[in-house]
Amino acid sequence: MRIEAKLAALGLELPPPVRVPQGVRLPFTPVHIVGDRALISGHGPQDGTGASVGPFGKVGAEVTLDEGYQAARLTAVSMLGSLARALGDLDRIEAWVRVFGMVSSAQDFHQQPAVINGFSDLILELFGDAGAHARSAVGMVALPFNLPVEVEAEVLIRR
Amino acid sequence: MRIEAKLAALGLELPPPVRVPQGVRLPFTPVHIVGDRALISGHGPQDGTGASVGPFGKVGAEVTLDEGYQAARLTAVSMLGSLARALGDLDRIEAWVRVFGMVSSAQDFHQQPAVINGFSDLILELFGDAGAHARSAVGMVALPFNLPVEVEAEVLIRR
C-alpha cells in the first residue's frame, strides 16, 4: 500500500463511490478490467460523501483557471478511489497509459493544459516514472452535472 | 448468431454501410481489427438505407433528451451493423471495452449520461455481462452532419 501511504502523507483521502442525484442512472463500470488493461470511465471531482463538487460551470467563465486546476486534482483523487476499489491496492498499477482531460470551456478559453496539469501533477507525484502518460487536454462545450473537468484514463495493471 | 437472434427478437434490423452525402470522403475503417482488439470509428444513427438520420441539431436545443436517447440507441444498432460486417458474427465479441459517447450539446445541457444510456442500455440488454464497459458521455459543440450523437468504442474479439 505504498501509493495509499503517499496519499495519506499528502493529507488526501479517497472518496467513496460516486453518489448521483436522484433519477440519474450510470449503467457502466467505473473501472473496467480487460486483461492487463484497466479502462477508467470519465471521472469528475467528488467531495468526501461521493457527491460531485463544484465550483460548477465553464472554466474561463464561472470557474477560474486555479479552481479548474484544483478540480482536476480532485478528479485524480476521485479516480484513485475507483481504482483502489477495483484493484484492492493501488500498487497493482504498473503504469499509467493514457489520460484524456476534458475541460468545460468558455468559447475563448485556451489553457486546458494548465487545468489538466492538476491531474497530471498529482499522478506524477504519487507514481513517479510509472505515472508517465500520453495526454490530451481539450475544451468541451458542456459536461455532465455542469462539472468543470472530467478525465478518462487507462492504466496497465499487474495481474 | 445468438446476438443477431436477440436483435431480431427486439424487432431491430442492422442497417447497411453508412451512405454519405455526395462529395464526402471518409478515408478510414469503420471497424479496425488489431490483434484481439476491434477499434470502432465514431458512429451515428442511421436509417434503413444507411443514411444519417435525424432529428439533427444539439440536444438541449433542437433535439430533446428523449430524442437523444433514441438516437444513441440507433447509434448502437448502426455500430452493431459495422461490427457484424467486420466480424461475420456478433458472437465473436468477447467483451465490450470502452464507450466514448459524444452528445452535440447546447451550452447549458448537462444530461449527456442520460442520452448515452440509450447506447449502453441496448448493449447491456444484448450482451449481458460481456456488455459491461468503461464510459464517458460528454458534450461536443458540433458533430459531423449535424448529428445529435456520435459514439466511438472498442471491443475485445475472439480470434
Add this chain to the structure above:
Amino acid sequence: MRIEAKLAALGLELPPPVRVPQGVRLPFTPVHIVGDRALISGHGPQDGTGASVGPFGKVGAEVTLDEGYQAARLTAVSMLGSLARALGDLDRIEAWVRVFGMVSSAQDFHQQPAVINGFSDLILELFGDAGAHARSAVGMVALPFNLPVEVEAEVLIRR
C-alpha cells in the same frame, strides 16, 4: 527509413519537439510506449521551429475548411516528428490503430471529417495498408493555444 524517404520525396520535414510559450508546462509524454502500443498525446500543427502555427481560431469562423485541412496535414507531420524521436525509425510502426481528430468548431460547423482528412490522407499516402485506422472527427468548443485542430492517436509498434 522507408517512411522518412517518402516524407522527403513529398518535401516534408519533421519539426523539432514542441516549443511552448513561456510559463506553459506540459508534464506528459508526447509518445508513451506501453508494450507494443505507442499512445500519442494530442498534437497540433507546428512550424519548422517547433512552435504552434496558425491560422488560429475555430474552423467555420476565423479558419476556413481548406486551412483546417492543411492544419490537420501539418498535425500529422508534427506527430510523425514525435514518433520518429520516440521510435528511432518510423518503419517501426507496424500499424496505425486509432485516430481521434478534434476540430475547434464554430457552433454550426459540421464538416469535421473533411478537416481531419488532411491527417488521414497523409498517413494513408505514407503507410499504405498499415496506415488504415479507426477514426472519429468531432467538434470542440476550444483547443489549447487556440489551435484549429488537435489529433490524438495510437499505433502498434515492432519491438
